[in-house]
Amino acid sequence: MKIDLIISADYIKDKIIEGKTVVVIDILRATSVIITALNNGCNEVIPVLTVEEAFELSKHSRKDYILGGEREALKIEGFDFSNSPLDYNKEVVEGKTVILTTSNGTRAIKGCSSAKSIYIGAMINAKYVAKRIIEEGRDVVFVNSGTKGQFSMDDFICAGYMINYILNExxxxxxxxxxxxDYVYKNNKDIYSFVKDAxxxxxxxxxxxxxxLEYCIKKDIIKIVPEYKDGLIK
Amino acid sequence: MKIDLIISADYIKDKIIEGKTVVVIDILRATSVIITALNNGCNEVIPVLTVEEAFELSKHSRKDYILGGEREALKIEGFDFSNSPLDYNKEVVEGKTVILTTSNGTRAIKGCSSAKSIYIGAMINAKYVAKRIIEEGRDVVFVNSGTKGQFSMDDFICAGYMINYILNExxxxxxxxxxxxDYVYKNNKDIYSFVKDAxxxxxxxxxxxxxxLEYCIKKDIIKIVPEYKDGLIK
Known part of the structure; x- marks a missing residue:
């Protein structure tokens, strides 16, 4: 197995991810939201690039949808929630479809379409993502969403944790x-000591x-490993 | 002052380096060669992208030129030396022009032409590069050459050392x-403990x-800060 990593959504290249397993990571906060919402019983999450797409998709049956996401870390007008994973609780999301548009994470997910499979990872499900990678045994590329196209320390250490888990097994x-x-994670297993400077x-x-922030750096509290396929995350 | 870093020659973007001070780093071994040759009295170093360019440039007066470089880390046929800094001693280079073509470093230097100034850095002159950056006080981008277009741990820790020096001052x-x-350097000030895994x-x-390898990870043994300008490094 080969393990590689892409440092931000701006640096995704087809030649690196084509035919491989990809894990998209945006712990602050898109992938943390997706994992939380699915774990709390939403039917599926649809990542979209624009606010307009989100309204268009939901217009015929608005009550079946939760519109979530952010621009500059803030809620979008007309949306139900921003990008806070704590908002996506069972009472709110169960039986609904979440449409999500964020600055970094949803862009990274959509940019990985040439990969063989695309998993959604964060600190909150990291160990279970790593276990899935080991089971499959295929080459894997960790795609950090980053922030505004740039490398982000929080996504980097999350990938490091998963890589460290894989290399131990x-x-x-x-x-x-x-x-x-991996090196950064090994020297900052508490996560906070590193991400506090991000x-x-x-x-x-x-x-x-x-x-x-406290929630998003918790390790392994959710066991599911969402997969993005044909436009949907389940 | 802003400090940024590009992880390899493949990731150089004009929007990041335009108008800024750039430090190109390829400690194994292109920038170590350039700094060593200039310190040993060569007139100038001309980085070129292809073997053909090297022969073309030197054809009318071959004895005035040293042709150096590598492909796949090995000497090029018809060249005087490979990419080993130890070959570029005073007896050999004094009063000559070195034409250099390498897999990563020369490509990185040529890719930075939109920068305001381009300095050549390595471990062997790191502190003096950092001092120059501080004196100028302009935004700086460290451009790691990397290996085959990918991030390279050796260049990364070298940039980390320079960044660490700047932040201390x-x-x-x-x-x-x-x-x-900077974090990686602070935790591996001996350099070897980190680069041994590269x-x-x-x-x-x-x-x-x-x-x-021993030579290239020595700190601050040469005081000059070469600059690339109009196709020449002096």
Whole structure:
């Protein structure tokens, strides 16, 4: 098995991901939202790139949909929720379809269409993603969504945790960037000591989203591994 | 001052480097060669992308030129030297022009033409590069050459050392990837403990280039800061 890593949505290249297993990571907060919503019983999540698409998709049966997402980390006008995973509880999402549009995560997911399979990962389901990768035994590329097209420390350490788990359970050929993610995780197993310096963490903190931050860096509290296929995440 | 970092020659984008100070780093071994040759008294280094260009440039006065470089880490047929900095000693290079073509480093240098100034950095002159950046006080982007277009741990920690030096002497706004390089350096100040796991380090070791590796990870043994301008490095 080979393990590689792409540092942000801006750097996704088909030649690197084609035919491989991809894990898209955006712990602050798109993939944390997706995993939480599906775990709380929503039927599916549809990632879309634009606000217009979200309204268009839901217009004939608005009550069956939850519209979620953000621009500049804030709720979009006319949407039900922003990008806070804590909003997507059972009472709200059960039996509904969530349509999600975010600045980084949904763009990364849509950019990976040439991969063989696309899993949705975050700290909250990291161990279970890693187990799935080991079971499959295929080459894997961790795609960090990043922030505004740039490398983001929070996504990097999350990939590092999954890589570290895989390397403890099996052997693999690991690229230098994936080794570095593993290195960062090994030296910051509490996660917080590293992500506290991340630019994105600072932005969310300044918006008083501390509860989101605490939740998003918890390890392995959800066992599901969502997969994106034919436009839907289930 | 803002500090950013590009992880490999494949990821250079004009919008990131335009008008800024750029430091190109390829410690194994192109920038280590350039710094060493200039320090040993060569007139200038001309980086070129192809073997043909090297022969063309030198054809009218072959004795005034040293042709150096590598493909797959090995010497090119008809060239004087490969990419080993230890070959570029005073007896050989003094008063000559070195024409250099390498897989990663020369490509990175040529790719940065939209920058305001382009300095050549490696471990062997790192502190003096950092001092120059501080003196100028302009936004800086460290451009790691990488290996075959991919992130390389050896270049990353070298940038980390320079960033660390700058942050100890002045304040700056630092991107997440640059913070991570600084983090890696702070935890591996001996350099070897980190680069020993680098893929490129392994390749050179398998070619019995241990002396090159030892030399290239030495800190601050050369005080010059070469600059690339109008096709020449002086």
């Amino acid at each position: 099996s052997s693999a050929e690991v690229s230098d960037i994936a080794k570095t993610a 630019t994105h963490y600072d932005i969310l903190k300044s918006l008083e989203l501390n509860k989101d | 002045s304040s700056a706004e630092v991107s997440d990837i640059a913070k991570t390089a 893929t490129h380090y392994d390749i050179l070791k398998s070619l019995e280039l241990n002396k090159d």
